[in-house]
Amino acid sequence: MSFQIGSPVTSAFNTPATERPPAKRQQSGWRPPVAPSPYERGAPVGQPQDGYFAGAPTSVPQPPTSHSGLPTPISSQQASTPQMYGQPSVDGLNQQFGQMGMDGAGSQPVRKKKDRHAYHQIEQPQASAQQYNGMQNGAPNGQAGQNGQAWQQTSQPWQSQSLNQPPMPSPVPQGTPISMDSGQHGQQGAPGSNRVDPNQIPSVPLSRDTAAEHYKTHVYPTMEQHVPPPATTPFVAFDQGSASPKHARLTLNTIPSSNEQLHHTGLPLGLVLQPLAKQAEGEQAIPVLDFGDVGPPRCRRCRAYINPFMIFSNGGNRMTCNLCGHPNEVGPEYFAPTDPSGIRVDRAQRPELTLGTCEFLVPKEYWSKPPVPMRYLFVLDTSAESCSRGFLQGVCDGVLAALYGDDLTIPDEDEDDDEEVEQQPSKLPPGARVGFVTFDREMHFYNVSALLSSPQQLVMSDLEDPFAAISPEHLFVDPAECKSNIVKLLKQTPQMFYNIKHAEPALLPILQAALATLNDTGGKIICSLGSLPTYGPGKLFVRDKGTTTTEDSDQHKALLKTEYVGFKKLQADLVKAGAGIDFFLAAPAGGYLDIASIGYVAEKTGGETYYYPNWSYPRDTLPLQKELEHNVQREQGFASLMKVRCSNGLQVAHYSGNFTQHTFGADLELASITQETGMSVTFSYDGKLDPKQDAHFQSALLYTTSTGQRRVRCSNVVARVSESARDAMRFVDQDAVLSIMAKESVAKIGDRSLKDIRQALQDKTVEILAGYRKHSSGGHASGQLVLPEGLKEFAMYSLGLLKSRAIKGGREPTDRRIQEARMLKGMGPAETSLYLYPRMLAVHNLEPGEGFADDTGHLKMPAAIRTSFACIEEGGVYIVDNGQILLLWLHAQTSPNLLEDLFGEGMNSLQALDPNLNALPVLETHLNAQVRNVLLHLESQRGSKGLAIQLARQGLDGAEYEFARLLYEDRNGEASSYVDWLVQLHRSVGMELSGQKTKTTSEDVSQTVSNTISSITGAVWGGT
């Protein structure tokens, strides 16, 4: 059977040049939002202003802006230094930091004093000459791909068999010889013996930066056989019929024809999905198509939706399904004749026949209940801890900001009684409604109707038989219409409950009553909680007393899941009602919250849990407020179902993510889905795929938008099929592989021991590298570790996963473990990548043009550096961002001038800085503007977490432990360094290839290093 869908006349490859996005984006997706570049004020570009940091700033710095207009702290118990929960041993840290001696006598070369200021040259990794996967800089768009040429235009573009030559392998010489001279390992013998040079091993920062630079001036065409850009790369995709990688990433963009060939790669065949992913400026908006009462055309057999790969024949009367091959009759309502080449004459006008991602409005048969705009129910904890620690204050301010931004003025009703009061719209989608509930030992519903002069409180204290004390019609209101009472309520609430102080909150009955208000419509509950709910039915206990000595005991495993029937029942009822729940949890004193039980409800409804483990007021109010704002204003939907279909010969094996799936093969149920929601699906083989035909995948998300439309969003992905594993490996997508491995690993938490999970990850990594060695790479000496070109940084990322809070060895509070595990399970690939390897930037040696727009109109970012102490300079200031938290680490000997330029006059020592600082003041210094711009750029790349600074001053702040933990290339606790990890993998791959079964644990690392280091001579990283 032919899968021909287009002649050259109509294929995506022949889109007239005028209809394609320009190769160079004319408009920058990024504009400097703060201080203009000083160069526009006359300073020549590229000329460092000598002595800029040598004296006081010439302009008078403005006072730091008030970030939230918050009242004075309520709590008297603020720690001056933030406490870190679960601190590693101080000895280990001191040892690590000891390399950076205060006297400069560390392992770093001693620098001249003048170098300690802001103009240090960044030491480029030695591999900087390495090209990005063979991409030729400046190659015309679509002409040269990452792994070779574009998918050649043929008369039948989807018939890949007509390409008798596979894409050319990268022209770059494969691999980089390792220089064997480095002092990284203390264990190994005599001077001059061979060592792995840590500067020569594959660099995550370099690979990211190179791709980011390329995609500043290139679009990503979805059907020209490029491997998608690394997930952290900001890029513009051009949808040519296959979905953008932002929505769907295949692990293998050329699919092995048989299970045996797939097995040779050691890789999963899977798809990572982020159905509502945010699009970039410059990308075509996803069309919403209305097929009226009949709904979108679908295959009668497999129910696949219409897509660009359906084949029309018989003059347009027959539509052959690209997924199951079923020949469908085309109904009169969708009929169009075909032209002589077999193409529907209306194809060019029909987005569903040309685009990989489309949305369809769907008729009543797709409804479970009449769709209405989103109802947000805010359920706020007003019990003692929440009040006294400033958490309730932060939440109320955050909700106000989320609804109205900065504008809290209330239209004056008394004076304009007769006139139409002009309403400022709220920040919510049109039609969305809000309701408010507070709780401690009892529950208070609020009527904030505009008809009332002030909010009315209705108390519900029957926790045994909870009910909604107010009808949904009165509870849920238009936030613009009822602004006056909502502002009053949220402004008064913190003070009102401050004096009541019920010591402990109930939770389960409260949520049951909250659900009762959403039963008929679905919607979303946003619940804040400031202490363990130890009151009433479903009360929780301090299960984790911190007494488990090992993370592998059964006791520890049990703490990572929940057995509370009440919470499970609640979760099931929420899903049935189409109501998701997001939690905002604060543990003011680092206390236990049983997130395993509470967060379970969010997890299974597709919701999210935000956790502030060391809540500190006012420091944490900034991220809290940003997260609340983003939470309600982002693209999202509810009452959703999700299904993935694939070509004949393949079948869905397994889904991973945060959702409910009742039985194997059933649709995924996500009561809540947002632009950040990510999930993965793996496939297995029914038989052998025909390499003459392409493989097709389609994901379909049925959901209600926040404006109340019932829609299906479809993303279609097509891939070549090849008989060779080697061919498939050329088109491997590292981010997709890592996302699936991460999601599947953390999904086992609670059932398997963490040690087993880590071991399985390590075994998988070895299997992939050994499989590649055995089946895909040839001609390398046995003493070489060969990393596939497309998986060059894979080993580092998998080490990052092993070091993540979710599965790392050593002690870790169960709240934090399970929180991060669920987070990882629900993330998209970009957030995952950053989480597995943080971005580190040096602030003290920014070039003058960095942090401002470059000549393409994009922000010029400083080169990222490896997350290792070896890359840290004396007197340096560093940003470390893992997409969840951002630390600003300052060396003890940071120049006072630099501090004043960054933080303002008088801030000339680390001690002078406010430990609660969470954002930079707005100053008129060059450095300050640069860093604020860099932070804004980082913020624009964030997922659901708001960006706020946390200070980590050397020797002063507890956050320094977190900084050390995030240096993923270094040895940390029992987890090995990057170099040691590669050596260990090399040894295991060798044993695998020689038929010996490997069973290496991390404890063996040091031995491994000494055993194998001498055997690696002239090792090669990289390969074909």
Ligand SMILES: [Zn+2]
């Ligand atoms: Zn079908």
